Amino acid sequence: MEKVLLLYSGGLDTSVMAKWIQENLKKEVVTLTLNIGNSNLDEIKEKAISLGVSDAIVEDVKNEFAEKYIKKEIYADGFYGDYPLSTAIARPLMAEKAVKYAEEYGCSTIAHGSTGKGNDQVRFEVTIKALNNNIDVIAPVRDWNMNRPDEIAYAKSHGINITYGGKYSVDENLWGRSIEGSNLEKLTNPVEDDVYEWVTPPKNAPDIETELSLEFKNGIPSAINGVHYSLKEITERLNKIAGENGIGFINHIENRVTGIKSHEIYECPAAVLILKAHKIFESLILNKNEADIKNYMDFQWSNNVYNGLWYDPVMEHINAFEQSINKYIEGEIKLGLYKGNISLKTIDSEYSLYDYDTVSYDNSIFKQDSAKGFIDIYKNNTVLGSAARKKTLKVIE
Amino acid sequence: MEKVLLLYSGGLDTSVMAKWIQENLKKEVVTLTLNIGNSNLDEIKEKAISLGVSDAIVEDVKNEFAEKYIKKEIYADGFYGDYPLSTAIARPLMAEKAVKYAEEYGCSTIAHGSTGKGNDQVRFEVTIKALNNNIDVIAPVRDWNMNRPDEIAYAKSHGINITYGGKYSVDENLWGRSIEGSNLEKLTNPVEDDVYEWVTPPKNAPDIETELSLEFKNGIPSAINGVHYSLKEITERLNKIAGENGIGFINHIENRVTGIKSHEIYECPAAVLILKAHKIFESLILNKNEADIKNYMDFQWSNNVYNGLWYDPVMEHINAFEQSINKYIEGEIKLGLYKGNISLKTIDSEYSLYDYDTVSYDNSIFKQDSAKGFIDIYKNNTVLGSAARKKTLKVIE
Amino acid sequence: MEKVLLLYSGGLDTSVMAKWIQENLKKEVVTLTLNIGNSNLDEIKEKAISLGVSDAIVEDVKNEFAEKYIKKEIYADGFYGDYPLSTAIARPLMAEKAVKYAEEYGCSTIAHGSTGKGNDQVRFEVTIKALNNNIDVIAPVRDWNMNRPDEIAYAKSHGINITYGGKYSVDENLWGRSIEGSNLEKLTNPVEDDVYEWVTPPKNAPDIETELSLEFKNGIPSAINGVHYSLKEITERLNKIAGENGIGFINHIENRVTGIKSHEIYECPAAVLILKAHKIFESLILNKNEADIKNYMDFQWSNNVYNGLWYDPVMEHINAFEQSINKYIEGEIKLGLYKGNISLKTIDSEYSLYDYDTVSYDNSIFKQDSAKGFIDIYKNNTVLGSAARKKTLKVIE
Amino acid sequence: MEKVLLLYSGGLDTSVMAKWIQENLKKEVVTLTLNIGNSNLDEIKEKAISLGVSDAIVEDVKNEFAEKYIKKEIYADGFYGDYPLSTAIARPLMAEKAVKYAEEYGCSTIAHGSTGKGNDQVRFEVTIKALNNNIDVIAPVRDWNMNRPDEIAYAKSHGINITYGGKYSVDENLWGRSIEGSNLEKLTNPVEDDVYEWVTPPKNAPDIETELSLEFKNGIPSAINGVHYSLKEITERLNKIAGENGIGFINHIENRVTGIKSHEIYECPAAVLILKAHKIFESLILNKNEADIKNYMDFQWSNNVYNGLWYDPVMEHINAFEQSINKYIEGEIKLGLYKGNISLKTIDSEYSLYDYDTVSYDNSIFKQDSAKGFIDIYKNNTVLGSAARKKTLKVIE
Structure with missing residues (x-):
């Protein structure tokens, strides 16, 4: 049979x-x-x-x-x-x-x-x-x-x-909980409190900030408050800590792969917290060229995964790019969690591109007198273009 | 002289x-x-x-x-x-x-x-x-x-x-307040409360939600709680309302056009609130093709404006695109403001692509039995690609 | 009935x-x-x-x-x-x-x-x-x-x-002829000469160059050798002239919207010639910012049209962008047509960004001594990034 | 000293x-x-x-x-x-x-x-x-x-x-010859024949087609007409063969990193031939998702290299992507070279996604009756968007 x-x-x-x-x-x-x-x-x-x-x-x-x-x-x-x-x-x-x-x-x-x-x-x-x-x-x-x-x-x-x-x-896994159907299908109804399960609504969350330190290694979190855990354990722990502080509730309108709009509620405390921390590390560690191209690749990655293409051949190559860039995402970040807000306290990384000496005045690495020459050349593309258009009457307001 | x-x-x-x-x-x-x-x-x-x-x-x-x-x-x-x-x-x-x-x-x-x-x-x-x-x-x-x-x-x-x-x-205008320098230059120091001026820190904001209705017309907000104002007035009023509720505080690391990283604090209550509402309208009104291309164009717009290219010739064309798409961003949205959180209550638009009947079961517009055929063709690109690669030993984990 | x-x-x-x-x-x-x-x-x-x-x-x-x-x-x-x-x-x-x-x-x-x-x-x-x-x-x-x-x-x-x-x-219209099927389905067979109808195979085309002048107005060709015609007439005439000179034969492998690869032959003499001329005008008239964003938008336009989305809402906005940029695509171009080759002879436009004086030495618009300052700032993004990575052992070849 | x-x-x-x-x-x-x-x-x-x-x-x-x-x-x-x-x-x-x-x-x-x-x-x-x-x-x-x-x-x-x-x-290396200056600086002058050195002008090239077979391995050519050479030797040989057949002459207007336009002539016979062959392999081997993302990444790669950023940190990651995808670019291609034209004769690859059986009629892999369902769902995004816009009077022609 x-x-x-x-x-x-x-x-x-x-x-x-x-x-x-x-x-x-x-x-x-x-x-x-x-x-x-x-x-x-x-x-x-x-x-x-x-x-x-x-x-x-x-x-x-x-x-x-x-x-x-x-x-x-x-x-x-x-x-x-x-x-x-x-x-x-x-x-x-x-x-x-x-x-x-x-x-x-x-x-x-x-x-x-x-x-x-x-x-x-x-x-x-x-x-x-x-x-x-x-x-x-x-x-x-x-x-x-x-x-x-x-x-x-x-x-x-x-x-x-x-x-x-x-x-x-409802659908649940380690990375989040999704909620659909019933009253959620009417956009003219506010979402009711009974959808909350993993996340404490901000109004009920503690009226005191929880401070948290996360260590990242090779692109992913490796420790909470100095104690090392597996990624699975970190996710479980952060689901609890972040959820209790009102973090990770998502209420949005979504474009399904089948071409229709749906209204979806998600509770993803750990995901929201980890991805936020990861993004802040990127703002510290990646230069503008890396950040811009990663922005594009991340968009492709997410679209593909949403649309069911995890095993499409292209994912091998996107993941190769992502792996290459993530080996530099390392360091320690301190965050404050309070009634749905995540705030950056401090951050540090051996790969940091932020340089206190460059930013503060009177130093020799950044030469201010180069700026005039910089702008003089940098402007050419815009100024020449602008000048050519002004020769005629076609320019519109 | x-x-x-x-x-x-x-x-x-x-x-x-x-x-x-x-x-x-x-x-x-x-x-x-x-x-x-x-x-x-x-x-x-x-x-x-x-x-x-x-x-x-x-x-x-x-x-x-x-x-x-x-x-x-x-x-x-x-x-x-x-x-x-x-x-x-x-x-x-x-x-x-x-x-x-x-x-x-x-x-x-x-x-x-x-x-x-x-x-x-x-x-x-x-x-x-x-x-x-x-x-x-x-x-x-x-x-x-x-x-x-x-x-x-x-x-x-x-x-x-x-x-x-x-x-x-400090630099201030209608659209926001920017704060630089002093202790902010050390990323290993948390930001102190004395940077706050327009935004009440969430912990000090009222412990009760403020509800707000915004009407959008032709891409921009035109009324608050049913009363029409100019965009200038709306911005002024929302700076106050949103700021009081802890909304609009930004603490981030930025890539300057001069190639260096800086640490910047901004207070932009109206901007954050209006742009959030605008984005939610887009999620309701734009289809996936529009949303994806607008995402790219917005990115270009912002990069250009940040980098001083407001009058670059390309901006005329990007703005033509943006104007074309924004004429459909209209409707009414109700938001809840609470200690730094903005939550969607209800939303409606004559251009809404969300269709209750399509989403709820047993209707005739969305034919479920088409889905099998859809997936059978949709999968080809991935499955043929995947099959060709598996013929050999090169596929890596 | x-x-x-x-x-x-x-x-x-x-x-x-x-x-x-x-x-x-x-x-x-x-x-x-x-x-x-x-x-x-x-x-x-x-x-x-x-x-x-x-x-x-x-x-x-x-x-x-x-x-x-x-x-x-x-x-x-x-x-x-x-x-x-x-x-x-x-x-x-x-x-x-x-x-x-x-x-x-x-x-x-x-x-x-x-x-x-x-x-x-x-x-x-x-x-x-x-x-x-x-x-x-x-x-x-x-x-x-x-x-x-x-x-x-x-x-x-x-x-x-x-x-x-x-x-x-075969399918034919003013803009081209497409040929499919029969032996073309075997990629291990060379294409036979009997597919050619609109294009004279280069080996049989005249052994002498045909010179041609095209005037563009508002983004499209408006005259051939100084004589004005409608776009329809220009297309018909260029199909003949370009086709006789071996131009416009296309032999390529295509990704169909249904997810499969097909082998397609096209004969599009006027299209290939006009689009080539249009591109050259763009290289003269658009600045780098315009060219790069247009490159992206053109790609989206073509993908959408190929995939049957001419009337998708997004096309209104893409076309608004394209119309905005094309009003500057004007001027006169002289091309040589010879056995499948299109060569640029001369080009001129009132919107040209090419400036003989800037390019030739010893003038005052381009200040060479600004270049040192330019590079000193321009390099920061790369040099700071590079330096941060070298501090550690992770950098790979 | x-x-x-x-x-x-x-x-x-x-x-x-x-x-x-x-x-x-x-x-x-x-x-x-x-x-x-x-x-x-x-x-x-x-x-x-x-x-x-x-x-x-x-x-x-x-x-x-x-x-x-x-x-x-x-x-x-x-x-x-x-x-x-x-x-x-x-x-x-x-x-x-x-x-x-x-x-x-x-x-x-x-x-x-x-x-x-x-x-x-x-x-x-x-x-x-x-x-x-x-x-x-x-x-x-x-x-x-x-x-x-x-x-x-x-x-x-x-x-x-x-x-x-x-x-x-003039500047020369293995990969090409660049020519600037003198009369080339006037766009109203046609290019004179004395700029040609590596390329025989098509009119002087042999009036008979040269057939050539190239084998690609791991993304690069490894053999000409069945004989294996190093990439350096292949480049040298193809510079000669392609150049003699009028291939590789480039006459274009360029956007310099310094923001100005210049007129440049290049002779790159091997480069043009190899890159053309590589592109044809990609059209056979990559699926649409891979091709589209590679198109974006290639554009970034080229812009960065042109603009002097070979050692920018981002290049490590782009090259990781490119290496991942190129390991599948393998196979044999036969090309005809004739007076500036490169024509595809035959192509084959173990990674080919082209499937004769799928394209030819009456087979079981591609189910034609799935197409109706496919289109019924595929259309939703466009049709729903289009319908929402037609409800009102704002739609413009």
């Missing part, structure tokens, strides 16, 4: 799928559940088995997620608008694992639970096909237009234990 | 220059003082006359500054890093007026008070030369290496009334 | 469709035939009527094509790789006319003859939907997988007069 | 300098002469010694030039407009060697022969300072305004053997 590998979360959608695929497609189901955040793998595995699947694979990939995915995002200052791509960078990891286990368990098809309007279907399918173009992909929610009432009826009639989700549609 | 037009602020530097040019260059001095923010024109004029200048021109240009300069910056979401270019956009206006009056009063030379390490000398001189390449420019502080002790001695011996500046070197 | 507007070329595909839609879809057919190049409208109209269509609209749009489409491409130096987008810019005009007549004749559907692998289906359908989202679009060749043998059988059995095309699949 | 290292070509300028520095600056002179093209090192060394210098260093760096500089340019498709940066990439090599020998021979100053209007002074001085900021740089032609008549008089009175240059100012 043919086998389908199902990316299984334990929720209603994928539980119905597990049964439905066996019953209607007459195929064996192998479930794969990855812990990228707070999943209870034992519980989910048990539930999968109760649905009659032939294998229920579970794996904790939090460390791998930090070392292979989050790291590259910090390198590239990954933001899509205000969104630090938290869900977006987990999808290729899930797809990569799905392909790996599908090959191992002899599954010819991978099933995922995404709908037809969103980005995740694109991220899953492009990645799976890039890694193994011979594997088929199905997305039952989309392809057979499953809807919630039908799913609930099906679950009840098949003895599937229903875990109702909350009011919103 | 030849005449020099001096950009005169009433401070120590330019007061010494007024006298010095008469005494040492044996030229008549015409002073020009512009009110772009809070200058007391009567007082400064009186002081200029007391220095023996032949004419003391004063002009209030706040409205012109708003309508011709601030407007274009809002169009272009002008930011250089975190800095809304407040000083940078006032310099070309000053240079433009200086050229106009120099021509009118028959001055062959323009004198300004900038030093040799900064951006302003570049902004003044490129603009002056672009507008009239026959006018000479002198910058006594730079060209004759005037320093503070010498200036004070000169002032005392020539009966010039010395108005000591504060601890920091 | 519902009506279908069919974009009708008179060839096999669309002739079969005309009949097939009546017979199988039970709908009335209105044909639309546009002359954008060398179509014989009378003959095609007659053939359409013989197929039983209810209306056979014909229109000569060559002039409109030149004034609304070709002009914008010259502004934007439109190239996709080596290809001057000849077919690509005709598709939105065809779609625009199709929508106009569909609305006028009450057709609820538009039918076109494109296949499912190419760009033209995308260009037609995006444009139609952007102009009127309520019109349905069908592409019988693609949607019902019509193939040539079936079409021929169908034509024979329905008394449709078959005009066999040549060996290649 | 202090020592000056003089970049010595053996020509009038630098011969006069050699003597002048000893006589007027009272410093020892060490000359450095590099063979990057066709210099006769023995002869020049003898001449240097005759001028009384304390050391006359000579080195053949042609191979190093190819392996460290030309290679990187091929990677980056280096072009500044139509110019393959031939002189520009030799300057940093000369500066690098000058610094190396200055350090070795204890010279505190480096002297070069560039003038004050050009690019080379910038390239020399930025590179020298980036490598060793403690070395002083002098450029006597610029700094003391040496002019030709004075130099000739000085040479005669000091017994310096004068080798008159030709009509033009």
